[in-house]
Amino acid sequence: MQPPFISLLLCLGLLAPLAADDKPIIDTSKSPKAILHGVPVSAVKLGDGFWTERRRVNEEVSLPTMFELLEQNGILDNFRRAAGTKDVPRRGPVYTDSDIYKWLEADAFVLQNHDNPKLRALGEGAIDTIVAAQQPDGYLNTLYVKENASKRHTRMADNHELYCLGHMLQAAVAWKRATGETKLLDSGLKMVAYLLANFGPDKKPLMEGHPEVEMALIECYREVGDKRYLELAHYLLESDPRIKLDKWSIVYHNTGRPFWERTILEGHAVRAMYACSGATDYYLETGDRRYMDALDRLWQDLTQRKMYITGGVGSRESGEAFGEPYELPNQLAYTESCAAIGEMFWQWRMLQATAEAKYMDVFERALYNGVNSGLSLKGNLYCYRNPLELIGDPEDRIRNPWYDTTCCPPNIQRVLASLPGYMYSTSTDALYVHLYHAGTLAWHLEDGTPLEVRQETNYPWSGAVTVRVNPAAEKRFTLNLRIPAWASGATLAVNGTAQPAPRPAAYAAIQRSWKRGDVVKLTLPIAPRLTAANPLVRDDVGKLAVEYGPLVYCMEGLDQPAPENVFAWTLDLRVPGAASPAAFQAQWEKDLLGGVVTLTHQAVHSPAELAREPLYAPFTAGPLNQPAGVVKLIPYYTFDNREPTTMQVWVPYTR
Numbered sequence: 001m002q003p004p005f006i007s008l009l010l011c012l013g014l015l016a017p018l019a020a021d022d023k024p025i026i027d028t029s030k031s032p033k034a035i036l037h038g039v040p041v042s043a044v045k046l047g048d049g050f051w052t053e054r055r056r057v058n059e060e061v062s063l064p065t066m067f068e069l070l071e072q073n074g075i076l077d078n079f080r081r082a083a084g085t086k087d088v089p090r091r092g093p094v095y096t097d098s099d100i101y102k103w104l105e106a107d108a109f110v111l112q113n114h115d116n117p118k119l120r121a122l123g124e125g126a127i128d129t130i131v132a133a134q135q136p137d138g139y140l141n142t143l144y145v146k147e148n149a150s151k152r153h154t155r156m157a158d159n160h161e162l163y164c165l166g167h168m169l170q171a172a173v174a175w176k177r178a179t180g181e182t183k184l185l186d187s188g189l190k191m192v193a194y195l196l197a198n199f200g201p202d203k204k205p206l207m208e209g210h211p212e213v214e215m216a217l218i219e220c221y222r223e224v225g226d227k228r229y230l231e232l233a234h235y236l237l238e239s240d241p242r243i244k245l246d247k248w249s250i251v252y253h254n255t256g257r258p259f260w261e262r263t264i265l266e267g268h269a270v271r272a273m274y275a276c277s278g279a280t281d282y283y284l285e286t287g288d289r290r291y292m293d294a295l296d297r298l299w300q301d302l303t304q305r306k307m308y309i310t311g312g313v314g315s316r317e318s319g320e321a322f323g324e325p326y327e328l329p330n331q332l333a334y335t336e337s338c339a340a341i342g343e344m345f346w347q348w349r350m351l352q353a354t355a356e357a358k359y360m361d362v363f364e365r366a367l368y369n370g371v372n373s374g375l376s377l378k379g380n381l382y383c384y385r386n387p388l389e390l391i392g393d394p395e396d397r398i399r400n401p402w403y404d405t406t407c408c409p410p411n412i413q414r415v416l417a418s419l420p421g422y423m424y425s426t427s428t429d430a431l432y433v434h435l436y437h438a439g440t441l442a443w444h445l446e447d448g449t450p451l452e453v454r455q456e457t458n459y460p461w462s463g464a465v466t467v468r469v470n471p472a473a474e475k476r477f478t479l480n481l482r483i484p485a486w487a488s489g490a491t492l493a494v495n496g497t498a499q500p501a502p503r504p505a506a507y508a509a510i511q512r513s514w515k516r517g518d519v520v521k522l523t524l525p526i527a528p529r530l531t532a533a534n535p536l537v538r539d540d541v542g543k544l545a546v547e548y549g550p551l552v553y554c555m556e557g558l559d560q561p562a563p564e565n566v567f568a569w570t571l572d573l574r575v576p577g578a579a580s581p582a583a584f585q586a587q588w589e590k591d592l593l594g595g596v597v598t599l600t601h602q603a604v605h606s607p608a609e610l611a612r613e614p615l616y617a618p619f620t621a622g623p624l625n626q627p628a629g630v631v632k633l634i635p636y637y638t639f640d641n642r643e644p645t646t647m648q649v650w651v652p653y654t655r
């Protein structure tokens with residue numbers, strides 16, 4: 001819950017946003033193919049609830065402590081070294097400049113929502129440090145300076161120079177939108193100008209071994225209107241035919257051939273998701289149908305064959321890569337936090353292009369589960385991998401304060417800081433509500449009519465949502481409320497009058513003349529439900545997952561009666577009704593894991609001492625006479641926040 005003093009400060013307007021430009025996270029207001037247009041992060045103030053607590057931890061713990069770690073690990077010193085103000089060796093991997101950029105972008109999103117003088121000062125100092133490292137010709141990267149200056153762009157598949165630039169440009173645009181200051185953006189565009197002067201179809205060839213800069217260049221195009229940025233993004237998405245890569249590299253790096261030729265998701269998962277995001281941005285600006293056709297194919301591959309139930313993607317540690325169709329191992333799931341985040345970015349862009357709720361279903365699945373799991377409840381530990389099964393090995397440190405490759409922590413930070421900007425969109429004559437959370441939108445319809453929308457809800461713990469619609473003047477428009485795919489049986493009423501039953505996986509469109517004080521009541525059926533995987537997912541055969549609204553649940557050993565090993569337990573579905581929501585007990589436990597709804601269900605267990613059992617034994621047909629008990633499940637995002645223990649998302653069952 002939000003501390004009372006924060007609420008007080010918000011009421012008094014003392015934490016008002018700095019935002020100089022009221023622009024959304026991606027500004028599709030002039031994008032020819034965008035049906036939807038986001039609202040600024042500054043336009044949404046969240047009330048008490050699920051994400052407010054996560055965002056408070058992000059701002060008060062994660063961002064300040066990560067800045068200290070970036071300093072301690074020499075990331076800012078690398079810039080001081082490049083600027084000639086500190087004589088130290090360069091530290092960290094080739095791509096580590098991007099870590100401070102992602103942190104800065106997170107900081108900018110905080111400041112877009114409300115002022116935070118301490119974080120603002122840290123950001124301003126970091127920007128000064130970064131900009132001082134820019135070389136006279138515009139080049140800015142801490143690896144290829146001084147004795148390494150001659151190596152610029154010599155290992156384009158692996159050196160991440162454009163990847164780092166992409167993160168810099170995204171931070172710079174967000175910072176300008178937060179503060180009006182263009183120092184970082186001017187510097188980033190100077191590096192772009194250096195690239196345009198030296199590389200391109202009629203100059204030296206250029207490639208990006210880790211897609212990212214495409215998204216950033218297109219956002220710069222949206223911000224300052226220079227079409228050369230869009231063209232450079234297109235040049236990179238098409239790949240320069242003069243650069244010949246081998247087959248492995250084309251797959252792994254997600255580059256080396258025109259993006260639109262791709263038919264399946266393969267190779268490095270983060271690269272693939274960022275490439276899809278940049279390609280969708282390109283479609284939004286140009287309407288190039290080849291790009292959308294490819295994106296449709298890839299989206300089918302994602303959602304039908306390659307995405308975990310948590311929204312995680314990237315099954316394999318080797319190459320941090322997508323696997324074959326249905327290759328979704330639980331314990332060995334690589335599921336890098338950044339990959340699920342890239343998947344969210346892609347869904348958001350597809351949503352702007354189509355207004356189809358199916359993209360927000362994937363977005364919400366990743367957000368609440370496979371991304372949210374990446375930050376510990378206290379805000380100081382991060383997951384790089386987000387597996388769906390743990391064997392409880394104390395050496396298996398799944399949450400850490402720092403990684404040598406620390407891409408994931410500041411990526412999670414920028415998602416949480418920007419979250420209010422993902423809750424609503426507008427279209428020509430409509431407002432869209434994508435996510436449910438207590439809070440207030442203060443924005444306007446696209447014809448300029450000021451509009452306040454107030455949500456009252458305890459989602460995702462409860463499915464009751466009250467939406468108060470307050471246009472400045474009576475106005476006819478469509479209010480589109482997202483009905484999640486799992487929400488069969490949702491009900492809707494306007495000013496007490498029941499509306500037709502809304503369809504799941506769609507937006508419920510309420511078109512009417514809205515006036516101040518109108519009230520919409522949406523009831524989403526949040527109840528425990530059992531989900532089966534396609535039988536071709538071999539790891540999940542004979543198992544079920546438990547979900548509750550948008551949340552995926554898991555079992556941890558230390559919540560179970562003896563035997564505590566989760567792998568000893570099997571959900572008991574033998575009695576009639578045992579698979580129904582009523583067979584579960586849902587209980588709000590305010591003192592557990594920051595406050596969660598836990599679910600319990602009848603189960604049976606194998607012998608308490610599994611280790612005493614033989615490795616192999618004769619098969620016994622017929623009903624098992626196993627001891628019974630009750631198992632407890634917790635939301636997946638809270639896993640491994642206590643002591644090491646066994647954990648599983650997919651639970652065996654007997655019926």
Ligand SMILES: [Zn+2]
Binds near residue numbers: 338339407408409411
């Ligand atoms: Zn990462």
